[in-house]
Structure formats: structure tokens, C-alpha cells
Amino acid sequence: MVTTRKKPIKGQRSGRPAESVGKAAGSKRPARSVMARQLAHERARRRAWIAAGIAAALLVVAGLAGWYAYQSQRPDSTAASAPPPAGADAAGVRVGTGTVTVDVYLDFMCPHCRDFEDKADDALAKLVSDGTATIVYHPLAFLDSASSTRYSSRSAAASGCAADAGRFVDYATALYAQQPAEGSAGLSETQLVNLGSVAGLTDPAFEQCVRTDKYLAWVDGVTERAVKKGVRGTPTVLVNGQAVDADPQAVTDAVDKAS
């Protein structure tokens, strides 16, 4: 409707009653008095504030929905409902009895974690067997969105089942050997069970444990602890709490220095 000359002249406007001007020119829009205009303006302002109020309420509801969704996406990981596997605690799976602690934060979906395990497996096994170090494996669920079935969580939970039988390291090797591609569905429960036989896990208790996702809540707790501690990615390797490169030489050097 804003069409013709744009020459608002204040004096002109106040000099003539708007109503008569509008009629005289046969304007499509019935001109209104100053007061009517002010009223309309105020109404519009009020409606604008109402709209803003509704929108603000919507944002608050969205935030609450987010919090609720976050809670419902997580398993119940309170200490009572998430007992750790045998040989593990709430932080991870402990292997060995050495005085130097090597923390390995890993995700079975993470290719660099597989690379690290390929390269460092022998060195870590030696540190354990000669009694120098205790390796604490922290299987994390960082890359759940990289598979369509939350494979990070499920495989980590299955590794907890292997820890129950004292075969975490063997099973981890088997998991890495069959690491699914990013964006795939990951291994099924049946495949996770079958992989157990490679690591000497043929006990029905293992199958039962994998199929019921027994340690899903434990994995959630392990993951949260790691994040709280400042772990931002996998693999992360600490020697007595100090970050070192995820490289066998760097790890053994740091352990030598610490022991």
C-alpha cells in the first residue's frame, strides 16, 4: 500500500483532520483520527508483547523438553543400578598389578583406537606381565551417533561381559578386528556373542550378559566419569594421570620414567 510520494510533512498532518483528507481523496483505506491510530498502535504493541511472551514460553518448554530427552536417552547409571563387571570398578577395567597406572580411554567404534591397540598391544601386555604397570581400560560410548544402533555403547557393554570372565583384553582385540564402518549398523548382538568364541568366551553366562546389555549403565557411568575428568576424545592415554601420545614408545618411555 505504500505507493506514491513519500513526503511526510508533519505540519500538514496536524493541520488537517486526517479523516476528511482520506475521504476527499477517495483513499482505499479509511483514514483514521490520530487517536484511533494511537489506539491501534497500542493494540499492536500489546499484541507484539503477547507474541514475545508466547515465544519465550515456547523456548522454556523446548529447554525443558531437551533436559527430559537427555535423561530418557541415558540408562539409569546410579551406583546401585550399574554394578561394575568383575575386575572392574566404576571407572573402568583394571588389568595387572603394577604400581604405575596407565589409563586407556577407548571406543570400539574409533579407528584410531584400533590403530593404537594394533601397535601398542604387545607393549601393554609386557608392562602387565612384568608387573610394572596396571592398565585401566575405559571403554567409552563417545561415538554412538556413528552407527545406527549405538554400537559404541553396546560393544563397550559387551566388553564388560568379557571382563566378568577375565578376558577383556582378548575380547577387545576381537572387537577391533571386526570394527564396523562408520555409519553402518555395527555388529548385531548375535555377532557380539559369536565374537566371544575367538576370545575363549563360550560360557552361556557371557551370551546372557551380552544379550541383556547388562553393562550398558556401567558404560554410561564410565563415560561420564571420563568426560568429567576432561577426556575429550579417544584414544586418550594417561600414565600416572599425565597425558601421553597414543603411541607404544611414548607410553613405555613415560612408564619407565614413572617407575
Place this chain on the structure above:
Amino acid sequence: MRSWIGLAARLVLAGVLLVAGGAKVGDLAASVRAVHAYDILPYTASKVVGATLPFVEIAVGLLLLVGFATRLAAAVSAALMVVFVGGIASVWARGLRIDCGCFGGGGELAADRSPSYGWEIARDVALLAVAGYLLFRPASRFALDNAFIAEEDDDGDDEEEADQGSAVGSAG
């Protein structure tokens, strides 16, 4: 003309926010980790921000898409962009190597990837400018605001004077 620019601004901002929020809602734990990777907030606060931010982004995106309470939505968008830019700049200054987690993901970058803080900040500053435009000129085409708030054909406080002026002008 101006109202078409407003429409374009709304759609650009809405598109980015909807994509960014949508990419995060499926794995809110990852969103929490992405926030905590900035190493700015205590963990509980990271949890609140990480869990609520994706839904707020989507809600603001929807408001902008339909053009309802455009000015408020623009103000919230601008505030978000300021926070994002500040967060990324802080991470950059402290020498952390993380993914901004802007569109999902997040956390430390793998050794073979390098951060792209400069690009991320530039993008967010550009979006801040778009939000700033809408903050001062919320009037736009195809907006619910036009039906709900506007008086007559006027679709925003800023154009009010000119509009009334020309009505008088054309009449005289």
C-alpha cells in the same frame, strides 16, 4: 523490498539453526560432551547447556521459519551467536584442539585433523549480522507476525512513520 530481505534473513537463520539443532538431538550425551570439551563450564552446567541447546536452537529456528515473534527470535539468535563466537575464540586462545560441535560431533580432534576456528568464527559472525538485521528490522514477508501483530498493512514499528506519512501524502 526491505521485507523481502527480512524474509531471506529469517530463512537463512532458521535453516542454519534447524540443521544445527537437528544434528544434535539424536545424541544429547554427545552434545553435553561437546559443550564440556570447551572446558569453560563445570560439568553440571555443561550438562544443562548441552541437553537444552539443541531444542532451543530448533525452537528458535521454527519461530524464524514461520515469522512469529521475529524480534525476540532474532535477539535470542544473536545472543547464541555471541556466545558461540566467544566460546570458540576462548578455545582458540587456550590452544585446545576441538571440533566446535556446532552441527553435532564435537570433542577433541583426531591427530590428523586440524581445527577450523577462524572459519567457524567468521560463519557465526555472519549469522550474527543476519540476526542483528532482523533485530532492528523484524518486518518481513510471509510472517505470522503480520497477521498477529501488525496494524493494517504495517508490519513493523520501524516502518510505521514512513507508512503513515505516505498515507497522508498520497491523500493530499
